[in-house]
Amino acid sequence: MKILLVFAHPEPRSLNGALRDIAVAELQNQGHEVRVSDLYADRWKSEVDRADFPSLPPDARFKPAAASGEAFAADALTGDVRAEQGKLLWADVLILQFPLWWYGMPAILKGWVDRVYAYGFAYGVGEHSDRHWGDRFGEGTLAGKRAMLLVTTGGWETHYSARGINGPIDDLLFPINHGILYYPGYDVLPPFVAYRVDRLDQAAFEPIAKRLRERMRTLATTSPIPYRRQNGGDYLIPNLQLRPGLEDFGASGFALHLNRAGTAG
Amino acid sequence: MKILLVFAHPEPRSLNGALRDIAVAELQNQGHEVRVSDLYADRWKSEVDRADFPSLPPDARFKPAAASGEAFAADALTGDVRAEQGKLLWADVLILQFPLWWYGMPAILKGWVDRVYAYGFAYGVGEHSDRHWGDRFGEGTLAGKRAMLLVTTGGWETHYSARGINGPIDDLLFPINHGILYYPGYDVLPPFVAYRVDRLDQAAFEPIAKRLRERMRTLATTSPIPYRRQNGGDYLIPNLQLRPGLEDFGASGFALHLNRAGTAG
Numbered sequence: 394m395k396i397l398l399v400f401a402h403p404e405p406r407s408l409n410g411a412l413r414d415i416a417v418a419e420l421q422n423q424g425h426e427v428r429v430s431d432l433y434a435d436r437w438k439s440e441v442d443r444a445d446f447p448s449l450p451p452d453a454r455f456k457p458a459a460a461s462g463e464a465f466a467a468d469a470l471t472g473d474v475r476a477e478q479g480k481l482l483w484a485d486v487l488i489l490q491f492p493l494w495w496y497g498m499p500a501i502l503k504g505w506v507d508r509v510y511a512y513g514f515a516y517g518v519g520e521h522s523d524r525h526w527g528d529r530f531g532e533g534t535l536a537g538k539r540a541m542l543l544v545t546t547g548g549w550e551t552h553y554s555a556r557g558i559n560g561p562i563d564d565l566l567f568p569i570n571h572g573i574l575y576y577p578g579y580d581v582l583p584p585f586v587a588y589r590v591d592r593l594d595q596a597a598f599e600p601i602a603k604r605l606r607e608r609m610r611t612l613a614t615t616s617p618i619p620y621r622r623q624n625g626g627d628y629l630i631p632n633l634q635l636r637p638g639l640e641d642f643g644a645s646g647f648a649l650h651l652n653r654a655g656t657a658g
Numbered sequence: 659m660k661i662l663l664v665f666a667h668p669e670p671r672s673l674n675g676a677l678r679d680i681a682v683a684e685l686q687n688q689g690h691e692v693r694v695s696d697l698y699a700d701r702w703k704s705e706v707d708r709a710d711f712p713s714l715p716p717d718a719r720f721k722p723a724a725a726s727g728e729a730f731a732a733d734a735l736t737g738d739v740r741a742e743q744g745k746l747l748w749a750d751v752l753i754l755q756f757p758l759w760w761y762g763m764p765a766i767l768k769g770w771v772d773r774v775y776a777y778g779f780a781y782g783v784g785e786h787s788d789r790h791w792g793d794r795f796g797e798g799t800l801a802g803k804r805a806m807l808l809v810t811t812g813g814w815e816t817h818y819s820a821r822g823i824n825g826p827i828d829d830l831l832f833p834i835n836h837g838i839l840y841y842p843g844y845d846v847l848p849p850f851v852a853y854r855v856d857r858l859d860q861a862a863f864e865p866i867a868k869r870l871r872e873r874m875r876t877l878a879t880t881s882p883i884p885y886r887r888q889n890g891g892d893y894l895i896p897n898l899q900l901r902p903g904l905e906d907f908g909a910s911g912f913a914l915h916l917n918r919a920g921t922a923g
Contacts, residue, residue, distance in 0.1 A: 403707045404720040439704035439765040442668045455669040457757075458812070458856065492722075496837035497762060500704040500769030506760050530823060547723065551897035558795060558888055558898040560912045565833055567825060572761035591723065623823055632816035633823040646911045647825045 394613065396420050397484035398543075399430045401491040401502035408590050408598075409492055409545055415602050416488070416543065419609040428480060432501045438473065439504025445471055462512035470511060477509040481535060486612050487579065489569075490543040492590075496565050506573055515577040526630050529576050531622035536578030539612065542566060543585045543605075550588040562586055567647040571620055580617035619652045627652070659878065661685050662749035663808075664695045666756040666767035673855050673863075674757055674810055680867050681753070681808065684874040693745060697766045703738065704769025710736055727777035735776060742774040746800060751877050752844065754834075755808040757855075761830050771838055780842040791895050794841050796887030801843030804877065807831060808850045808870075815853040827851055832912040836885055845882035884917045892917070 398416065402409035413429070420427045430437075443449060446460040448469045464470045470478075481487065491502050498506075510516065515535075519528030528536075544566070546553065553562040563570075566584055574581045585608050587601045608615070621627040627639055640649045663681065667674035678694070685692050708714060711725040713734045729735045735743075746752065756767050763771075775781065780800075784793030793801075809831070811818065818827040828835075831849055839846045850873050852866045873880070886892040892904055905914045 403705070403722065406719045407721070433705070433707060439769060440668070440698070441759075441764065442698060454671045456672070457668065494706075495768075495771050495775065495841075496833035497768065499706065500765045500772050503760075503762065503768045504704060504765030507765050510760065549897065551899055554899060555910070556899040556914060558893055558900070558915065559837065560832060560915070564829065564911050565837075568761035568830055568833070572824065572830075576760075628823055632814065634816055634819060634821040635823070643908070643910075645820070645908075646829050646913070648911070649821060650823065650825070 394485040395426045395428075395483055396486045396488065396612070397428050397430065397480045398488040398490060399432065399502065399505060401432050401489070401499050401505070403433045405434075408587070408593060409490060411598075412543065412545070412587070412602070412605055413490055415605055416490075416609050419606045420612075423610060428484070430477060430480065430505075432505055435473075437501055437505055438508070439501050441504070441507045445474070445508060447471070458512050458517070462517055465511040465513035474508050474511065477505065478511070478514055481509070485538055487535075487538065487540040487574075488543055489540070489574075491545075493544050493546045493565075496559065498569065510573075510577070518577070523630055525624045526628075526633060527623075528578070529623060530571075531575060531578065531620065532624060533576065533578035538579055539582060539617070540574040540579035541582035541584060541608075541612075542569060542574075545587045545590045547591045548588065553586075553588065564647050570618060571647070571650060575618075575620050581620065582612070582615045582617055621650055621652050659750040660691045660693075660748055661751045661753065661877070662693050662695065662745045663753040663755060664697065664767065664770060666697050666754075666764050666770070668698045670699075673852075673858060674755060676863075677808065677810070677852070677867070677870055678755055680870055681755075681874050684871045685877075688875060693749070695742060695745065695770075697770055700738075702766055702770060703773070704766050706769070706772045710739070710773060712736070723777050723782070727782055730776040730778035739773050739776065742770065743776070743779055746774070750803055752800075752803065752805040752839075753808055754805070754839075756810075758809050758811045758830075761824065763834065775838070775842070783842070788895055790889045791898060793843070794888060795836075796840060796843065796885065797889060798841065798843030803844055804847060804882070805839040805844035806847035806849060806873075806877070807834060807839075810852045810855045812856045813853065815851075818851075818853070829912050835883060836912070836915060840883075840885050846885065847877070847880045847882055886915055886917050 400413050417427050441457055443455050446464050449460055491498050518533050521527050551557055552559045555561050570581045585605060628635055635649050641653055665678050682692050706722055708720050711729050714725050756763050783798050786792050816822055817824045820826050835846045850870060893900055900914050906918055
């Protein structure tokens with residue numbers, strides 16, 4: 394397979410750097426082709442602004458979605474964005490690797506999403522009608538590919554557990570897994586999370602490295618998170634609310650959008 | 659009161675720009691002192707990197723949290739970051755205004771958080787013991803102040819409702835409201851959200867503007883979201899899990915951390 398790893402840590406000599414090297418080596422050992430987008434090394438531009446759309450007239454009001462759609466359609470996006478889109482189309486599997494900062498992605502990675510996910514590429518794709526609300530949430534440009542997160546946290550695993558003060562890790566990552574990866578079509582694998590990494594010694598590192606190698610060996614066979622397809626019948630259109638009675642017993646919030654029975658979607 | 663509004667939209671002639679002007683005018687009409695941090699206009703630097711810590715030796719491994727703590731303690735953070743920290747200390751109320759992009763903040767605003775929220779300022783504050791896990795989640799540098807989000811979305815309100823495909827807006831904003839605002843001590847007011855803003859005509863704009871003016875008039879009196887204080891007895895320390903039986907009937911996920919009865923915390 395072809396794998397793209399997007400790396401968002403400023404220090405190569407970090408735990409994140411070590412985990413990246415382990416992931417890449419294991420994937421190459423398995424015969425996969427691997428490319429890495431190292432956002433800090435590449436000095437990735439984080440901010441969506443007018444400079445992203447050189448064809449926009451200087452006095453025109455800047456509407457980010459409209460400008461993005463027009464530039465994508467005219468093949469006029471900037472070179473850095475087009476290069477990343479090319480890598481996404483090339484790769485069978487996307488891995489986003491980052492330290493969890495303030496319960497989300499570092500700004501540089503959010504900026505990669507904000508800029509690379511152009512209108513017409515990652516959203517605004519497909520028919521909009523009373524039966525089909527765009528190709529998204531299970532359909533789209535990147536359908537048929539797989540994606541997963543590789544995340545480190547300073548906090549303890551219990552702090553991110555079902556009753557932990559930070560909120561459950563799966564809920565904290567839902568806006569990324571569902572809203573950024575599932576949205577343009579990826580099948581989303583459960584995240585790899587390493588907790589309490591700030592004071593990690595070699596003895597604690599080894600089991601994490603072993604677990605990561607195992608995940609890299611099973612990318613093709615791991616079952617994706619069973620999110621529900623938007624246009625598969627589970628949602629009313631256009632209000633996009635889950636039809637009554639479909640949810641798991643007692644489920645609410647983000648968990649409504651899982652179909653653990655695997656019979657629909 | 660003193661109000662700081664942090665504005666994160668690239669186009670002043672946008673709906674966000676119009677809402678900002680309405681908010682500022684209404685606050686000034688009420689006699690408040692208002693400052694605006696316009697991140698795009700100020701060309702805010704989004705990425706946490708070595709350049710943020712000029713005193714870090716060039717060959718030292720860059721550990722973001724440690725570097726942040728050392729620079730904060732030595733008053734050696736960069737001028738842009740110190741200026742924003744000064745504004746946070748000055749303001750009685752913080753408003754973060756942004757368009758919801760990919761279910762979160764634009765990168766430039768995430769970068770404001772990542773850089774301004776230094777170790778020793780917004781985290782790593784206070785005693786760490788078996789009874790008190792740092793001054794955070796209800797305590798901290800910014801305790802006694804209020805904060806709220808002012809957010810616009812392209813999607814419909816039903817898409818962000820309890821059963822909506824995007825997930826409930828309160829859950830999508832929890833990592834910001836709880837993880838970024840409540841964490842360093844703010845009392846967090848319910849967010850102001852304007853939906854479906856992409857094709858808004860004047861008739862649809864007026865009720866939104868009216869609702870926003872009303873929220874600006876009631877900043878001091880609106881009840882905060884009743885999050886539970888970390889060190890108030892509701893959580894076991896150090897695992898930071900909510901004690902059994904405290905939650906609202908049937909609550910799970912992020913909602914566990916609300917105390918709607920208002921009797922504890």
